[in-house]
């Protein structure tokens with residue numbers, strides 16, 4: 486039986502310069518630097534650890550300092566990237582048994598956490614920590630000028646298989662079906678797209694065809710991986726200006742008409758601007774941003790945005 490898990494606690498990225506990454510997020514969104522965030526990472530190791538809040542997401546930045554460390558090799562081999570997603574679980578023992586049965590490498594981490602090496606299956610490693618289910622966690626959120634996080638977007642060679650595995654282990658479900666089918670339709674066959682829940686988060690799995698540009702390139706280079714993380718913004722021109730000032734460029738710029746999905750009567754403006762900012766070298770993931778697509782968007786989303 487699937488193990489129940491908490492809300493998404495944090496996303497951990499290895500980056501070359503955590504100070505630069507935080508400045509960047511502050512400049513674009515007024516993201517908030519966070520102090521004293523519990524972590525599975527031993528900060529006595531030769532690294533700099535920093536946390537920043539964006540929307541409802543805690544982003545954990547690991548900057549390796551020592552040339553001969555595990556973290557430094559990760560950074561050199563794969564560049565800046567998303568390493569893991571962390572959740573609490575109310576049954577560590579059962580979880581460890583289940584993951585061991587999957588023949589996955591499990592590492593002991595700080596604060597009794599277990600680090601599960603499942604990137605080849607899900608696109609990221611999982612960090613699981615003890616969690617008292619009867620003591621609900623306050624989801625903080627509201628950091629910076631963005632919505633709650635919409636999804637973590639992952640490029641993957643077999644998204645149906647990733648979904649089945651997450652369902653088996655964690656009770657994940659396919660969510661936002663109409664939305665993901667609409668998006669897949671726009672790509673005219675370049676991508677299959679399915680959204681799965683994991684805790685309160687949405688994972689947007691992309692199965693790219695050879696002509697799908699950066700999603701295909703990342704998959705070839707690094708295997709299943711997080712490509713970007715996505716939020717809604719209210720002031721897209723201000724974000725574009727800040728990105729420009731910070732020296733980053735768009736990887737993709739979109740102007741979509743979403744009314745076939747959300748209904749003509751719910752339309753906001755005559756077009757919706759979206760962009761993916763090419764900043765994975767700074768943050769470990771690209772930023773995907775969209776204007777609010779329609780007045781009724783929350784009817785189509787797994788969580789209220």
Ligand SMILES: [Fe+2]
Pocket residue numbers: 636638689715773
């Ligand atoms: Fe996306």
